[in-house]
Amino acid sequence: MASTPDILIVGGGLAGSVTAIHLARRGHSVLVIERGTFPREKVCGEGMMPHGVAELEALGLGDAIRETGPVSFRGIAYHSGETTAIGDFPGGRTGLGLRRHRIDAALHQACADEPGVEVKLDTRVLDLHLGSEAVQIKTSRGVHQARVVIGADGLHSFVRRKAGLAKAPKGPARYGIRAHLHLSNDAPAMPRVEVFVLDDLEVYLTPTATDELNVAVLCGRALAQEFGEDLDVRLMARLSHEPALRPFLDGAEVLTPPAVWGPLRQRTRAVSADRVLLVGDAAGFIDALTGEGMSLSLVGARLAAEVLSTALHEGDLSARRLRTYDRQRARHGRSLSLLTELLVRGIRHRWLARRIVRNLARHPEAFSTLLGINIGERPIWAIPPRDLLQLTVGR
Numbered sequence: 001m002a003s004t005p006d007i008l009i010v011g012g013g014l015a016g017s018v019t020a021i022h023l024a025r026r027g028h029s030v031l032v033i034e035r036g037t038f039p040r041e042k043v044c045g046e047g048m049m050p051h052g053v054a055e056l057e058a059l060g061l062g063d064a065i066r067e068t069g070p071v072s073f074r075g076i077a078y079h080s081g082e083t084t085a086i087g088d089f090p091g092g093r094t095g096l097g098l099r100r101h102r103i104d105a106a107l108h109q110a111c112a113d114e115p116g117v118e119v120k121l122d123t124r125v126l127d128l129h130l131g132s133e134a135v136q137i138k139t140s141r142g143v144h145q146a147r148v149v150i151g152a153d154g155l156h157s158f159v160r161r162k163a164g165l166a167k168a169p170k171g172p173a174r175y176g177i178r179a180h181l182h183l184s185n186d187a188p189a190m191p192r193v194e195v196f197v198l199d200d201l202e203v204y205l206t207p208t209a210t211d212e213l214n215v216a217v218l219c220g221r222a223l224a225q226e227f228g229e230d231l232d233v234r235l236m237a238r239l240s241h242e243p244a245l246r247p248f249l250d251g252a253e254v255l256t257p258p259a260v261w262g263p264l265r266q267r268t269r270a271v272s273a274d275r276v277l278l279v280g281d282a283a284g285f286i287d288a289l290t291g292e293g294m295s296l297s298l299v300g301a302r303l304a305a306e307v308l309s310t311a312l313h314e315g316d317l318s319a320r321r322l323r324t325y326d327r328q329r330a331r332h333g334r335s336l337s338l339l340t341e342l343l344v345r346g347i348r349h350r351w352l353a354r355r356i357v358r359n360l361a362r363h364p365e366a367f368s369t370l371l372g373i374n375i376g377e378r379p380i381w382a383i384p385p386r387d388l389l390q391l392t393v394g395r
């Protein structure tokens with residue numbers, strides 16, 4: 001590779017690796033700088049929605065992903081008190097439960113093998129200078145220069161902050177906790193992701209192998225702090241007291257100890273600036289409760305590469321030219337963002353959450369439409385306002 005690559009990507013996780021592959025296939029030279037090494041764990045619910053799987057298939061990465069041993073799920077089951085609402089993805093589509101330490105390593109390998117891409121692991125980006133002709137990046141192992149920088153450095157992105165694209169947080173902070181369990185032989189089969197809305201937290205159970213599941217808990221700051229340093233013991237003790245969770249947890253063994261990540265909500269003023277683009281969680285995150293973060297990152301990676309490639313060919317890397325990416329990303333994610341915002345607000349009021357689960361159980365076709373919005377297949381206005389009202393306030 002030339003000593004000055006076209007693009008420098010900060011962060012070699014899922015979003016960074018896939019963006020690099022897209023750009024290299026469009027003929028650009030890419031340097032990816034990742035502070036960690038692979039395989040590494042990542043706090044995540046590990047349920048990839050069908051449109052995320054389709055993005056990887058379209059890149060020819062389907063086999064690489066299947067080799068990591070994922071399991072399919074066909075929808076979501078919500079439990080609240082005695083009520084269970086079951087929704088399947090429209091058109092018989094399926095998502096994948098996958099372990100991030102395996103899939104991220106597979107994507108990193110595919111990225112490192114892609115002609116035109118160089119990856120530097122175990123290298124931390126420390127500073128960033130945005131010049132009028134180039135971008136200069138100081139790392140723990142030296143200084144690099146490129147025509148443009150992409151921030152793919154996750155939820156608490158350094159590039160986002162440094163490029164002045166971060167926006168002050170708003171609303172109550174929520175946190176995510178994740179552990180893996182090896183299931184007992186008596187555990188029920190899991191054709192869907194199971195979501196339990198409890199009084200002060202939500203629990204997401206995603207199958208990641210036939211005998212293994214991911215437990216992700218979403219909660220407020222106070223509870224995340226209360227679980228505190230004794231997370232393993234306190235979290236598992238709390239969950240095993242919930243009767244609804246017992247069939248899954250009884251006899252299960254903890255495979256990976258729980259880890260906390262957050263605050264989840266990260267806002268941005270924009271996802272591009274002069275010589276800068278943000279992809280993945282660095283481009284902003286609302287909440288993990290709709291489980292679409294990986295898929296949105298994969299779609300965003302493709303959109304960013306399309307816009308940037310044209311801009312590079314035209315020799316115009318101004319904020320004005322790159323703003324097309326903001327518009328395309330917003331257009332793609334508008335319905336989902338709105339749905340996620342509505343759900344995050346609704347779930348604060350447990351009486352409302354209980355009512356919604358009851359109404360979803362009564363109207364499975366509306367549930368399936370909601371899942372269609374979640375997987376980017378339908379706009380939010382596919383649900384007539386009357387039906388939306390019935391789902392939320394209907395008795």
Ligand SMILES: Cc1cc2nc3c(=O)[nH]c(=O)nc-3n(C[C@H](O)[C@H](O)[C@H](O)COP(=O)(O)OP(=O)(O)OC[C@H]3O[C@@H](n4cnc5c(N)ncnc54)[C@H](O)[C@@H]3O)c2cc1C
Nearest residue numbers: 011013014015035045046047125153154176280281293294
């Ligand atoms: C609790 C929880 C549950 C979730 N559940 C789901 C789910 O079920 N389904 C789903 O699709 N999504 C889910 N998500 C969201 C999903 O995990 C993210 O959207 C996705 O991982 C984003 O990928 P990314 O590549 O942007 O970030 P990351 O995977 O975090 O990658 C960022 C990379 O940047 C590197 N980096 C950071 N700073 C630097 C630096 N200064 N120098 C060099 N490298 C750096 C990091 O080491 C890391 O490898 C969940 C998230 C949480 C927190």
